[in-house]
Amino acid sequence: MARRIFLYLFVFSISVFGILLLAFHYSSSAEQGSYLELKDIEQGFESGKCRSCHPAIWREWQRSMHAKAWSDPIYQEAASTVVDRQKSCDPCHAPEPVLITGIGNMPKLRAKGHQSGVSCLTCHVDVNGGMHGPSMNVDAMFHANVTNEAHTKAIELCGTCHGQSTVPEHNQVSSFKRSQAAGEGKNCATCHMPKVKRMQSTLSYERIAGRRHTWIASRSGKMLEGAADLMLEKRDGKAVIGVKNKSGHVLPGEGLRTIILDVKILNSLGHIEYHEQVKHSMMLGADQTDNRFQPDELRQFIFDLKPNRSIRVRLLYCLLPTTPESEWITMAEILE
Numbered sequence: 001m002a003r004r005i006f007l008y009l010f011v012f013s014i015s016v017f018g019i020l021l022l023a024f025h026y027s028s029s030a031e032q033g034s035y036l037e038l039k040d041i042e043q044g045f046e047s048g049k050c051r052s053c054h055p056a057i058w059r060e061w062q063r064s065m066h067a068k069a070w071s072d073p074i075y076q077e078a079a080s081t082v083v084d085r086q087k088s089c090d091p092c093h094a095p096e097p098v099l100i101t102g103i104g105n106m107p108k109l110r111a112k113g114h115q116s117g118v119s120c121l122t123c124h125v126d127v128n129g130g131m132h133g134p135s136m137n138v139d140a141m142f143h144a145n146v147t148n149e150a151h152t153k154a155i156e157l158c159g160t161c162h163g164q165s166t167v168p169e170h171n172q173v174s175s176f177k178r179s180q181a182a183g184e185g186k187n188c189a190t191c192h193m194p195k196v197k198r199m200q201s202t203l204s205y206e207r208i209a210g211r212r213h214t215w216i217a218s219r220s221g222k223m224l225e226g227a228a229d230l231m232l233e234k235r236d237g238k239a240v241i242g243v244k245n246k247s248g249h250v251l252p253g254e255g256l257r258t259i260i261l262d263v264k265i266l267n268s269l270g271h272i273e274y275h276e277q278v279k280h281s282m283m284l285g286a287d288q289t290d291n292r293f294q295p296d297e298l299r300q301f302i303f304d305l306k307p308n309r310s311i312r313v314r315l316l317y318c319l320l321p322t323t324p325e326s327e328w329i330t331m332a333e334i335l336e
């Protein structure tokens with residue numbers, strides 16, 4: 001009798017072992033291909049799957065200019081005047097996934113879903129439906145996690161759209177490569193995707209380091225305040241003004257923007273005696289050339305200053321050529 005029980009137990013444990021082996025086999029082969037395919041992942045994006053497992057990241061992205069890259073009225077208005085917009089504009093504003101068209105290659109216009117602009121899939125998904133990014137510690141079940149340095153050292157990835165030499169007005173990457181920031185090992189995410197430690201998905205069991213999907217830039221007052229240092233020194237009947245570019249690239253970074261150095265000299269009664277505005281933009285230098293501040297550049301401006309005069313210096317930011325002066329934003333100010 002005891003022998004029989006032993007035999008049963010033996011057979012039982014062999015089968016359990018077998019089942020475990022099988023289970024193990026299937027779970028490891030899952031890494032190679034039993035996750036959803038690209039077309040199901042695309043479907044999942046549209047039906048709100050990404051949002052349900054990554055609510056925090058989704059919320060940030062949804063408010064960002066990437067989510068609005070297509071719907072942005074400023075973009076739509078500008079593109080509406082371009083005859084071949086489908087070829088020369090739309091491909092970057094509603095692109096196919098860049099891991100499929102190739103990092104660094106000119107993006108291609110998506111066949112559908114233009115409204116989601118630069119979407120999660122644009123930056124993350126590969127041709128097999130795998131999701132690329134930093135090293136993760138939870139199996140997503142829905143998609144494969146693929147560790148990729150292109151995301152943790154985000155320069156070339158961004159350069160796919162922000163670094164095409166044929167589109168200089170949207171190129172921040174070329175000048176970034178000459179900057180001190182690049183030499184110090186910074187990348188585009190260092191400043192535009194602030195660090196955050198959090199549950200990266202609803203399935204995560206611990207908070208891990210990641211980055212905010214906000215892509216804050218000139219629409220953030222704080223970013224503008226940190227973009228440049230403004231300095232003033234009075235000596236020998238002169239006011240020497242210094243502007244030091246602290247953004248990681250040309251300043252302003254975008255071709256449509258203008259930075260204005262506004263200088264007012266006031267007499268002892270506080271009346272304006274002299275007023276000058278020096279504009280810096282991609283097309284405002286002599287002969288319509290680019291007179292923007294180069295990375296890390298310190299540029300000096302010298303004005304005559306008679307005795308008993310005070311000087312008010314402001315650095316102002318103008319979003320679009322049509323933005324009225326009343327809406328320019330003050331980046332820095334000195335009154336002495």
Ligand code: HEC
Nearest residue numbers: 074075078079082088089092161162164167169170254255
């Ligand atoms: C190589 C990719 C690429 C192409 C091609 C492209 N864009 Fe853009 N566009 C961008 C990027 C990247 C930004 C955001 C960065 C920036 O503002 O420099 C942008 C921003 C803009 C903005 C600024 C919107 C704002 O918020 O002020 C406008 C307007 C715009 N693009 C219009 C166009 C038009 C019109 C065309 C076609 C003539 C075009 N773009 C072609 C990548 C591209």
Ligand code: HEC
Nearest residue numbers: 050053120133134136137138140142145146200201203204
């Ligand atoms: C069933 C839940 C679930 C769904 C649906 C889901 N994800 Fe994930 N995703 C996860 C989990 C879990 C992780 C790992 C998080 C961790 O380790 O904390 C992850 C990680 C990621 C990563 C990082 C991958 C890596 O290796 O660095 C990206 C990018 C990502 N998801 C994007 C998406 C996108 C885009 C969608 C929609 C198409 C999506 N996810 C849908 C659960 C999900």
Ligand code: HEC
Nearest residue numbers: 065069072075092093095154157158161188192215216217
């Ligand atoms: C597939 C193309 C593409 C890629 C890749 C891309 N961007 Fe963008 N980005 C755009 C477009 C298009 C816009 C402009 C949206 C608009 O204003 O209409 C934009 C807008 C921005 C803005 C906001 C500009 C503003 O006017 O406020 C920042 C900052 C930015 N991107 C940074 C990045 C960074 C950092 C990366 C890399 C991690 C990156 N982008 C990758 C296309 C791209």
Ligand code: HEC
Nearest residue numbers: 158162172173176188191217218223227247248252253254
């Ligand atoms: C040291 C911090 C820093 C780094 C690194 C950096 N940027 Fe910026 N970036 C800024 C600041 C500050 C601004 C706002 C001032 C301006 O408009 O240029 C800005 C502006 C921009 C803009 C213009 C947005 C607008 O609203 O007009 C884009 C696009 C952009 N950066 C993309 C990039 C890309 C792509 C990289 C990587 C090559 C990068 N940045 C690296 C700090 C940085």
Ligand code: HEC
Nearest residue numbers: 050054057058061118119120123133134151152154210211
């Ligand atoms: C413009 C490109 C871009 C877009 C659009 C984008 N991401 Fe990311 N994502 C990145 C980069 C770059 C990183 C790497 C950040 C880092 O170094 O931690 C990242 C990281 C992640 C991670 C890993 C956690 C973290 O914060 O590092 C997840 C999960 C993720 N993204 C999900 C999403 C989802 C979901 C969407 C859409 C709602 C989305 N991403 C849209 C570029 C993008």
